[in-house]
Amino acid sequence: MTSVNVTTQKNTVTVSTSGQSTVVTATTAGPQGPPGDFDLDQVAKVDKSVIYYDLAANQFKADNVHTTATLADGGNF
Numbered sequence: 001m002t003s004v005n006v007t008t009q010k011n012t013v014t015v016s017t018s019g020q021s022t023v024v025t026a027t028t029a030g031p032q033g034p035p036g037d038f039d040l041d042q043v044a045k046v047d048k049s050v051i052y053y054d055l056a057a058n059q060f061k062a063d064n065v066h067t068t069a070t071l072a073d074g075g076n077f
Contacts, residue, residue, distance in 0.1 A: 003016055015024050040051065044063035050071065051062045 015022055039059045040062065041057070041059050042049075042062045044061075046064045046067060048068040049062040049064065050066045050068060051060055052066050053059075054061050
């Protein structure tokens with residue numbers, strides 16, 4: 001019988017076989033990278049806000065100006 005134990009801070013992998021070949025692949029998420037150049041003003045966000053770019057403010061916004069209800073005259077999404 002072959003036993004393999006791999007232990008890290010949060011993960012433990014145990015493989016027990018009875019004469020059979022077993023392949024185990026364990027992966028964990030790596031560190032998240034920086035968010036990039038995406039400045040999002042969402043202070044005034046409301047239900048069903050749509051993200052849009054405001055050239056005058058030079059930033060992306062999600063607020064009550066553009067929502068799924070205001071995209072089309074009387075439209076529903």
